[in-house]
Amino acid sequence: MFTHDRLFYHTLKRIIETQYKSSEWLFGGIYINDSITPNEPNYVPDNKTKIEKIEDAYKCHDYFLCGTLLRQECERCLEELLPDSYRVKEDPRTRISSPKNLDEQIASLEEFCRLEKIDYAPFKDLKSYKDLFLNSTAHNDITSPFYRNEVKICKQAITLLTQINRAKIIKCKQDFYFEYQSLDGKNCLVSMRRREPIKLLEYNGQQRISYYSKCEIRKMVVDGTNTVLNEGFNSIYQAYFYVCQNYNCPSNLVLLDILKDRDGYLKDKI
Known part of the structure; x- marks a missing residue:
């Protein structure tokens, strides 16, 4: 079955x-890549990744299709990356929660990158281009201009x-801990409890614990002396910085290297 109607x-x-x-069934489309001479129709199977489809559409100068696919992939990425607090908002009057729109999620990306120590520079243009072709209404407006360079940057x-x-x-038990030697030579143990699953962040070829992992410090053990805390934190890193500031913990430790539960190091469970 063949059609020109998308x-x-x-x-x-x-x-x-x-x-x-x-x-x-076999799905696909026939495109012409005008960067190749002579031009010949090219059958493209419809089983490629979204990024591959975007590249194909870009080569064929189908910028409207690029916009549609870019929006879909942007939504998928943000849904996977952003914690619930960045994807859901609560009406202060009714206390009813509702999903944030794409515009609001993109606005949250800058803070997310800052806290996760991700370079935000490549994503700053998403704010500018979201109304041009990441806006779903733009795809139904034949008068809306799509510019090659802007599509390229967004791509x-x-x-x-x-x-x-x-x-x-x-994979981590509910309770976990880490040990260290304080700056004044004392042996310390930090007993913690997670309040949600601990996620792994993979970026730029490296792995580390995501900033967005709520937990609590249950107690501190310093040279065998217990101090019960039961203090909650919105981030496992906030808990670590608290220990650094109040219990002479070195500030250059890598959490993924030191955190353990009763079965061993968390890094060995990845």
């Missing part, structure tokens, strides 16, 4: 995927966004 194609594809065996930003991974949960 809406018909995606509607029919959705019907097949939901009501029939999609494995018995590069979304590609980098897909390379940040915060989906993996580190």
